[in-house]
Amino acid sequence: MIARLSDLAARRARRVLMLAGVVFLLAAVLGVPLVSTLKSESSDFQDRAAPSEQVLRTIERATGQSAGYGVAALVPNVGDARANPAAALPAARVASLLAAQPGFQRVLDYPATRLPALLSRDGRQTVVLAAFATRKRAVTAVDHIRPQLAGSGVRLGGNDLAFSEINKRTTSDLSRAEMLAFPILLLLSFWVFRGLVAAALPLLVGGFAIVLTFLALRLIDQVTGLSIFAVNLVTGLGLGLGIDYSLFVLSRYREELAGGADTATAIARTLQTAGRTVLYSALTVAGALSCLLVFPLRFLYSMGFGGALVALCAGAVSLTVLPAVLVALGPRINALSPARLQRKAAQTPQQRGAWFTLAHAVMRRPGLVALLTSTALIALALPSLRLTLAPAAANALPSSSQPRQVAEALTRDFPVDSSQTITMAVLAPAGAPGATVLTALSQRVRRAAAGQASVGPARYLGRGVWELEALPRGTVGTPANQRLVKRLRSLAGHSPLLVGGPTAGFIDQKTAIAAHAPLALAILALVTGGFLFLMTGSLVLPLVALAMNLLTVAVGAGLLVLVFQDGHAASLIGFSPIGGLEESNLVLLFVVAFALSTDYGVFLYSRIKEAHDDGLPTRAAVALGLERTGRLVTAAALLFCVAIGAFATSHILFIKQLGVGAALAVAIDASVVRALLVPALMGRLGERSWWAPKPLRRLYAAAGLRERELGGHA
Numbered sequence: 186m187i188a189r190l191s192d193l194a195a196r197r198a199r200r201v202l203m204l205a206g207v208v209f210l211l212a213a214v215l216g217v218p219l220v221s222t223l224k225s226e227s228s229d230f231q232d233r234a235a236p237s238e239q240v241l242r243t244i245e246r247a248t249g250q251s252a253g254y255g256v257a258a259l260v261p262n263v264g265d266a267r268a269n270p271a272a273a274l275p276a277a278r279v280a281s282l283l284a285a286q287p288g289f290q291r292v293l294d295y296p297a298t299r300l301p302a303l304l305s306r307d308g309r310q311t312v313v314l315a316a317f318a319t320r321k322r323a324v325t326a327v328d329h330i331r332p333q334l335a336g337s338g339v340r341l342g343g344n345d346l347a348f349s350e351i352n353k354r355t356t357s358d359l360s361r362a363e364m365l366a367f368p369i370l371l372l373l374s375f376w377v378f379r380g381l382v383a384a385a386l387p388l389l390v391g392g393f394a395i396v397l398t399f400l401a402l403r404l405i406d407q408v409t410g411l412s413i414f415a416v417n418l419v420t421g422l423g424l425g426l427g428i429d430y431s432l433f434v435l436s437r438y439r440e441e442l443a444g445g446a447d448t449a450t451a452i453a454r455t456l457q458t459a460g461r462t463v464l465y466s467a468l469t470v471a472g473a474l475s476c477l478l479v480f481p482l483r484f485l486y487s488m489g490f491g492g493a494l495v496a497l498c499a500g501a502v503s504l505t506v507l508p509a510v511l512v513a514l515g516p517r518i519n520a521l522s523p524a525r526l527q528r529k530a531a532q533t534p535q536q537r538g539a540w541f542t543l544a545h546a547v548m549r550r551p552g553l554v555a556l557l558t559s560t561a562l563i564a565l566a567l568p569s570l571r572l573t574l575a576p577a578a579a580n581a582l583p584s585s586s587q588p589r590q591v592a593e594a595l596t597r598d599f600p601v602d603s604s605q606t607i608t609m610a611v612l613a614p615a616g617a618p619g620a621t622v623l624t625a626l627s628q629r630v631r632r633a634a635a636g637q638a639s640v641g642p643a644r645y646l647g648r649g650v651w652e653l654e655a656l657p658r659g660t661v662g663t664p665a666n667q668r669l670v671k672r673l674r675s676l677a678g679h680s681p682l683l684v685g686g687p688t689a690g691f692i693d694q695k696t697a698i699a700a701h702a703p704l705a706l707a708i709l710a711l712v713t714g715g716f717l718f719l720m721t722g723s724l725v726l727p728l729v730a731l732a733m734n735l736l737t738v739a740v741g742a743g744l745l746v747l748v749f750q751d752g753h754a755a756s757l758i759g760f761s762p763i764g765g766l767e768e769s770n771l772v773l774l775f776v777v778a779f780a781l782s783t784d785y786g787v788f789l790y791s792r793i794k795e796a797h798d799d800g801l802p803t804r805a806a807v808a809l810g811l812e813r814t815g816r817l818v819t820a821a822a823l824l825f826c827v828a829i830g831a832f833a834t835s836h837i838l839f840i841k842q843l844g845v846g847a848a849l850a851v852a853i854d855a856s857v858v859r860a861l862l863v864p865a866l867m868g869r870l871g872e873r874s875w876w877a878p879k880p881l882r883r884l885y886a887a888a889g890l891r892e893r894e895l896g897g898h899a
Contacts, residue, residue, distance in 0.1 A: 467500025
């Protein structure tokens with residue numbers, strides 16, 4: 186396959202570029218609208234088969250209405266409504282304004298119900314809860330009444346408004362991150378790629394991969410709905426992998442030209458060596474990210490589709506379009522570059538440069554270096570032992586957002602947060618038979634909730650569905666409320682009782698992730714380890730790589746705890762801590778960090794393997810491999826950190842964590858792990874680094890790829 190690709194690039198470069206141009210235009214026209222069509226829902230973070238989701242669907246089927254109140258209006262009273270009920274009349278006006286809007290279903294307000302849960306502790310605020318047929322109707326209704334509430338002090342929030350704002354901010358934050366990252370990437374690429382024309386290559390590869398992935402995701406979205414958050418991952422990974430793959434292909438191409446090869450020969454040798462590495466990297470990264478597909482949460486499997494596809498697309502563009510561009514440009518690849526940089530680009534790679542010296546220094550005391558480096562990394566990873574999980578919804582928005590302000594006020598100022606109601610759906614017939622069942626069940630529910638929540642009377646909703654509601658103390662996801670939900674669920678026995686609500690959803694999310702995590706980890710280990718074995722023929726190196734990746738992930742987790750859980754640098758990065766880390770986003774970060782660590786490992790191991798296959802002993806091969814890849818991996822990591830780190834400017838906490846977490850993991854892996862720890866371990870292991878049992882050696886002989894088979898040379 187590699188030989189065919191090099192022949193295609195060398196002999197039919199113009200045809201390849203013309204076809205690529207047509208494909209790019211079609212993908213851009215048909216795929217880019219995906220950014221505006223994808224949305225986020227609260228259900229993105231839940232398993233649709235979870236009991237909390239079943240409660241929502243059961244109530245919606247019974248009533249034909251939304252199960253929850255998607256709009257929450259925080260209304261200041263004109264006095265203390267506890268002493269003067271008329272002080273809460275402004276809430277009645279807000280309720281009537283909401284009730285007059287299209288799509289309105291029902292409203293809950295203090296003047297009409299006198300429910301204490303709708304009144305703040307000091308009696309000076311009330312909350313009005315409203316339900317609309319769809320989120321779009323809710324947002325339109327709120328936009329319509331805002332001018333009429335100007336100057337009244339009313340703040341509007343709720344799930345419908347929170348997720349609508351998340352959608353808008355995700356799109357705008359993506360545009361801003363791109364506007365910020367592109368000029369910086371171009372300047373850094375000019376320095377790294379040593380020319381303005383060459384610096385445009387990663388943007389070409391990354392941009393092409395992104396629009397191709399958008400097109401594929403738009404098709405997938407027609408079959409199974411996807412989350413808008415996948416767009417951010419695709420953009421960040423597309424640019425990052427485009428940079429990585431372009432840098433390695435172009436560097437090897439220039440290396441071959443500097444060695445005296447003509448263009449056709451240089452392209453052939455580049456694809457046989459660096460091209461093979463890119464192929465393995467793309468397959469490994471895609472395989473690692475595909476483990477997210479096993480999770481039933483839309484947020485995670487959307488990321489799995491997006492991440493795997495953009496890795497494959499970046500690899501495909503780098504192996505087909507990029508070589509054709511290099512052939513078409515010829516010596517003009519170094520155009521628009523200062524003479525000093527052109528000379529550097531044309532130089533034959535050093536055999537004994539700074540990275541070579543560093544490798545030998547490390548391997549003079551490999552045990553000591555490995556011990557000191559591992560100790561330092563483990564110390565950075567230790568904070569991960571106190572990692573706390575926290576649910577996230579409106580608190581993912583910035584503190585200036587009204588939906589977040591409303592959510593925080595309900596938690597802080599009200600005796601009970603009416604937005605975190607524990608909702609129970611009971612399947613029982615109408616009339617006396619059902620009432621008898623409900624009476625007995627209600628008594629058990631009240632005993633279980635005693636001291637922790639107040640339980641309202643049962644209501645018949647229709648179609649054999651009854652509803653019970655409990656208003657718990659504290660906030661969503663507290664240990665006490667989690668224990669309460671578990672006690673209530675244990676009451677079901679053989680009774681048709683379903684328990685839902687925000688805290689139940691938090692429990693169900695953790696349960697779904699925990700249930701599918703072993704399979705995801707198995708896929709992650711088998712896919713990455715399998716590809717590394719096929720590339721190296723060693724059983725030891727894949728195990729070393731897996732251990733290094735896990736260490737990188739642990740360090741990333743420890744730093745996330747320090748930054749986002751403890752709030753260190755919160756003012757610098759611009760966020761308000763939520764008391765923990767959201768679990769589904771944490772899973773995504775771990776998998777992305779693991780995949781990117783494998784990516785850089787592939788680049789280093791490939792050059793070490795190439796040198797070892799040419800007869801060098803392991804220590805010499807490690808030194809030469811680090812010399813040939815040290816600058817490239819460091820430069821690629823720097824550019825990747827800029828591309829993905831730009832998401833730290835996002836107003837959405839999920840996206841900010843993804844940007845900061847991935848950038849930190851990449852920086853540590855490329856600098857400390859690849860430059861110090863891996864050379865130290867391989868220096869300590871020596872020739873044992875290449876050990877594999879006989880059955881695996883036979884498998885490698887049959888299925889693995891070796892440099893001599895591909896015609897490569899060091």
